Amino acid sequence: LNLSNNPIDTKGWQALANLLGSSRSRLKSLSIKDNYINDEEHQSLANSLVNNNTLTDLYLDNTDITIRGLQAYSTVLQSPRSRLKHLSLRKNRIKNRGAILLANSLVNNNTLLQLNLESDVSITSKGWKAFSRLLCRRSSIMDTYLSNHILQRLIGDEYTLSGDLMQLLLMNRDGDRQHVARQKIIKCHFTGENLDMQPFVDMKLGALLHVIAWMGRDGISLLYPFVRNMQSFFNFSDGVKADNGPAAKRQKVQLQSVAHCPNSYIGEWWHEKHTIKQFE
Numbered sequence: 001l002n003l004s005n006n007p008i009d010t011k012g013w014q015a016l017a018n019l020l021g022s023s024r025s026r027l028k029s030l031s032i033k034d035n036y037i038n039d040e041e042h043q044s045l046a047n048s049l050v051n052n053n054t055l056t057d058l059y060l061d062n063t064d065i066t067i068r069g070l071q072a073y074s075t076v077l078q079s080p081r082s083r084l085k086h087l088s089l090r091k092n093r094i095k096n097r098g099a100i101l102l103a104n105s106l107v108n109n110n111t112l113l114q115l116n117l118e119s120d121v122s123i124t125s126k127g128w129k130a131f132s133r134l135l136c137r138r139s140s141i142m143d144t145y146l147s148n149h150i151l152q153r154l155i156g157d158e159y160t161l162s163g164d165l166m167q168l169l170l171m172n173r174d175g176d177r178q179h180v181a182r183q184k185i186i187k188c189h190f191t192g193e194n195l196d197m198q199p200f201v202d203m204k205l206g207a208l209l210h211v212i213a214w215m216g217r218d219g220i221s222l223l224y225p226f227v228r229n230m231q232s233f234f235n236f237s238d239g240v241k242a243d244n245g246p247a248a249k250r251q252k253v254q255l256q257s258v259a260h261c262p263n264s265y266i267g268e269w270w271h272e273k274h275t276i277k278q279f280e
Contacts, residue, residue, distance in 0.1 A: 001027055001029065001031070002031045003016070003031065003032045004031050004032065004033045004034050005034040005035065006035060008035060013044060013045060014041075016045065017044040017045050017048040019048075020048040020052050020055065021048035021049075021051070021052065025052065025054060025055075026054055027054060028054060028055060028056050029055070029056065029058075030057070030058055030059070031057075031059035032045075032059065032060065032063065033059045033061035033063060033088070034062045034063075035063055036063070037069075038064075039068040039069055042063070042068070042069035042072055042073070043069070043072045046072030046073045047072070049073075049076045049082070049084075050075055050076055050081070050082070051079070051081050052081070052082070052083075054083065055083065056083055056084060056086065057084075057085065057086045058084055058088070060073075060087070060088060060089050060092070061088050061089065061090040061092070061116075062090065062091035063092065064092070065092045065094075067095075067097060067098055067101070070094065070098045070102065071101065074101055074104075074105035075105075077102070077105040077106055077109050077112060078105050078108065078109070082109075082111060083111055084112055085111055085112060085113045085114065086112075086113065086114045087112060087115050087116070088115075088116040089115070089116060089117055090116050090117070090118045090119050090120070091118075091119045093120060094117055095122040095123065095127070096122075096123060096126045096127035098123075099123050099127030099128065099130055099131070100126075100127060100130040102115065102130075103131045103134045104130070106134055106148055107134065109150060109151075111150065112150060112151055113150065113151065113153065114151075114152065114154075114155070115151065115153070115154050115155070116153075117154070117156050118155050119157065120157070121157070123160070125162070128156065128160060128161060128162065128165060129162075131151075131154055131165060132162065132165045132168065134147065134148045134151070135147055135149075135165070135169065135171075135172065135184075136184050138189075140199070141185055141189055141199065144181070144188050145181050147181070148172075149172055149177045149181055150172065151169065151172055152172045153169060154169055168184070171183050171184060190226070197226075200226075212226075
């Protein structure tokens with residue numbers, strides 16, 4: 001349904017909202033771009049879409065939407081009944097506050113594939129970074145796993161999207177969420193010179209063995225930085241009496257179990273390290 005550039009008054013927008021909120025509505029695409037729509041009218045339209053499970057494409061380009069209107073539509077994006085796949089907000093002054101609001105509303109969204117924010121110079125790098133955090137939360141492996149792996153296209157003006165953000169969007173186009181999550185975990189936690197080993201040191205034995213097996217699925221490429229940094233598992237101190245407390249005993253048992261891990265790279269490294277230590 002295309003209602004672009006029409007002199008529709010408040011009664012007309014309310015009638016459209018009633019249609020969208022009706023269980024009989026089968027509308028899949030709606031374009032109301034190039035219309036002046038005030039906050040109350042946007043609120044009415046958004047409220048009708050919260051429980052709408054048929055509309056997949058919504059075009060709100062150049063509709064004078066404010067932060068209040070965005071807050072209303074963010075509720076739609078958070079609704080488990082929403083089936084929106086494409087949302088266009090071109091030529092609106094979303095600003096950084098609006099961009100961050102939209103990004104936060106997509107944290108648990110499982111349907112939106114494309115968001116168009118083109119021709120909006122009010123969004124700076126601060127606003128775009130909110131989408132980078134949405135697509136890859138880096139604070140922990142689990143947070144990365146729980147990131148948004150759905151959004152595939154975020155359209156802004158040329159050169160406004162960073163290379164990192166573009167790479168994350170391309171990853172999401174894979175279609176296999178489990179595979180996408182794995183690639184992001186590799187990118188964020190298993191590459192680079194400064195691999196943080198502390199989460200592995202603190203990890204329970206059963207989980208650690210699963211992680212090692214998971215890393216070994218692609219051969220040695222992921223295991224190499226892990227093996228190279230395995231000294232983090234040891235508590236060797238020259239001239240200091242060995243710690244025989246519960247934590248040290250637990251660490252010893254964990255290391256012995258790692259040594260017998262079915263992945264040959266880890267086992268071979270452990271035996272070599274242990275043999276060398278005996279002759280020091």
